[in-house]
Amino acid sequence: MKRFPGAKHFAGAVGTATKAGLSGKTEKLTNLLPFILIAIELYKDPEVFEFMMSAVESEDDLWTWIDFIAQSVAVQGGLSILASNGAEPQIKSNRVLDWLIPKAYAEKKSRAQVGQDVIKVMKPIAKSVAKNGGDPKHFTKGLKNFLKEIVDPDNANWAKALTSGATLRYITALAGTKLRAFMRSSKNWRVNRWVVLMALVFLNEEQKNGKLNIPQNRWNNLVADAFSGFAWKQHGAMFQLTQVLYYHLQHRFAEGPAIITIEGFRPAYMLINGQRSKKPYGRLIDVVVSDGDGGEVWVETKSVAGKFKKAWFTQSLKAKKSDSSGSGVQLTEPRDYYRQFFHDMRMNDEFISQVNELRVLPEEGGETNSEYLWYFHDFNISAETTNRPTGDDITLAQHQFCKLPKKENNSQLYKDNFAGTPNVMKAQCIAKKNNIQLRNTSSYFKDLLEVFAGDLGISDIVDIAKQIDSGI
Numbered sequence: 001m002k003r004f005p006g007a008k009h010f011a012g013a014v015g016t017a018t019k020a021g022l023s024g025k026t027e028k029l030t031n032l033l034p035f036i037l038i039a040i041e042l043y044k045d046p047e048v049f050e051f052m053m054s055a056v057e058s059e060d061d062l063w064t065w066i067d068f069i070a071q072s073v074a075v076q077g078g079l080s081i082l083a084s085n086g087a088e089p090q091i092k093s094n095r096v097l098d099w100l101i102p103k104a105y106a107e108k109k110s111r112a113q114v115g116q117d118v119i120k121v122m123k124p125i126a127k128s129v130a131k132n133g134g135d136p137k138h139f140t141k142g143l144k145n146f147l148k149e150i151v152d153p154d155n156a157n158w159a160k161a162l163t164s165g166a167t168l169r170y171i172t173a174l175a176g177t178k179l180r181a182f183m184r185s186s187k188n189w190r191v192n193r194w195v196v197l198m199a200l201v202f203l204n205e206e207q208k209n210g211k212l213n214i215p216q217n218r219w220n221n222l223v224a225d226a227f228s229g230f231a232w233k234q235h236g237a238m239f240q241l242t243q244v245l246y247y248h249l250q251h252r253f254a255e256g257p258a259i260i261t262i263e264g265f266r267p268a269y270m271l272i273n274g275q276r277s278k279k280p281y282g283r284l285i286d287v288v289v290s291d292g293d294g295g296e297v298w299v300e301t302k303s304v305a306g307k308f309k310k311a312w313f314t315q316s317l318k319a320k321k322s323d324s325s326g327s328g329v330q331l332t333e334p335r336d337y338y339r340q341f342f343h344d345m346r347m348n349d350e351f352i353s354q355v356n357e358l359r360v361l362p363e364e365g366g367e368t369n370s371e372y373l374w375y376f377h378d379f380n381i382s383a384e385t386t387n388r389p390t391g392d393d394i395t396l397a398q399h400q401f402c403k404l405p406k407k408e409n410n411s412q413l414y415k416d417n418f419a420g421t422p423n424v425m426k427a428q429c430i431a432k433k434n435n436i437q438l439r440n441t442s443s444y445f446k447d448l449l450e451v452f453a454g455d456l457g458i459s460d461i462v463d464i465a466k467q468i469d470s471g472i
Contacts (some may be wrong), residue, residue: 021264028063034079042119052122129169156465163462170461191379212248260288266365267365268280315400375435376393401429449465
């Protein structure tokens with residue numbers, strides 16, 4: 001067994017509890033004794049005990065673990081103070097202990113039984129943190145946040161997570177404001193919160209283990225947007241996250257295509273009268289997926305409420321100005337939809353001019369796509385002020401997207417950049433109109449979490465989720 005600097009804080013915790021007890025505040029003493037008894041059992045499992053002690057770097061951290069053990073004891077059905085191995089206690093009363101330990105702990109499970117319950121919860125967490133190169137101290141921070149949240153009577157049902165190692169590991173990985181938002185604000189999310197949780201934690205671990213190769217800065221930005229104070233950013237990021245999760249799970253466990261990157265930079269020049277534009281259009285593709293044959297599939301994700309407006313799809317190739325308050329803070333999504341779609345379409349292998357392709361593509365970063373997909377989020381939420389997109393909205397988008405650009409010399413534009421005339425390319429766009437479609441995520445809890453529960457080791461998360469959120 002290793003030596004742990006955190007052990008020195010135990011004396012401080014005893015002193016703190018004693019001082020509080022002498023002043024009539026016995027809560028800390030009440031929680032301390034179960035911790036001591038259960039810690040004796042945890043000591044018998046070096047992996048769990050070492051994980052716990054490695055997670056403590058202050059007395060405050062130690063109190064987090066003391067509170068965790070106390071709450072775990074309560075959730076597991078209580079602790080018999082006098083029975084250490086399940087045997088009947090020989091002492092029927094102990095007044096010294098009576099005022100320290102609530103009756104909820106009396107004549108319940110033995111400390112050996114409760115100790116095994118806690119070990120069962122903590123062992124997969126310890127293994128996972130070690131496997132993913134994590135820091136046990138980070139788990140303590142998340143645990144502290146979680147314990148604070150479940151003190152609120154409105155969150156009392158969440159204490160069930162203390163019985164599930166996988167659930168506790170995933171929830172505490174959020175920590176801070178993200179954990180609070182997950183527990184308190186997620187009922188208004190357009191995606192099931194457990195699907196979002198899985199995307200955030202599982203995909204992050206896949207990156208660390210080299211199984212998902214996407215740039216860390218782009219991932220960090222996407223996660224930040226998912227918890228942004230701006231609704232349009234939050235909705236869009238969460239929908240994008242679910243698509244990353246969808247494609248990656250299909251790749252890992254169902255022989256689906258691999259994700260190449262997210263927010264993929266795919267610039268291209270526009271040829272104007274045979275000459276390159278001064279600068280390429282620096283298009284960012286939400287999700288770039290392999291087509292399995294050396295090419296790319298570009299996936300654009302949009303989470304917007306209906307009813308769609310024609311003005312969102314104005315046939316302009318000029319950049320739209322950001323809609324802001326004048327303070328420089330962008331409040332709503334700039335709807336450059338047509339310009340974005342036109343770029344994706346003209347960079348498709350069936351649309352791009354084969355003669356001028358090398359002039360359209362920049363020397364660095366230029367790629368075409370074998371398929372372009374535009375997904376508009378079909379969501380189910382209870383907010384009365386938000387309408388989900390409909391089939392009519394998609395029909396409008398398909399129709400507007402396939403129109404020719406306005407205020408352009410289209411004959412020359414298409415001659416320079418496309419494989420056919422304006423009318424031929426328009427007809428081809430219409431033939432591929434189903435590339436623009438609704439994408440419903442309401443079944444993702446079942447289709448992703450339940451279907452892949454065995455592969456992911458999250459069967460207990462699925463069970464706990466169903467207990468906390470009835471009707472999933």
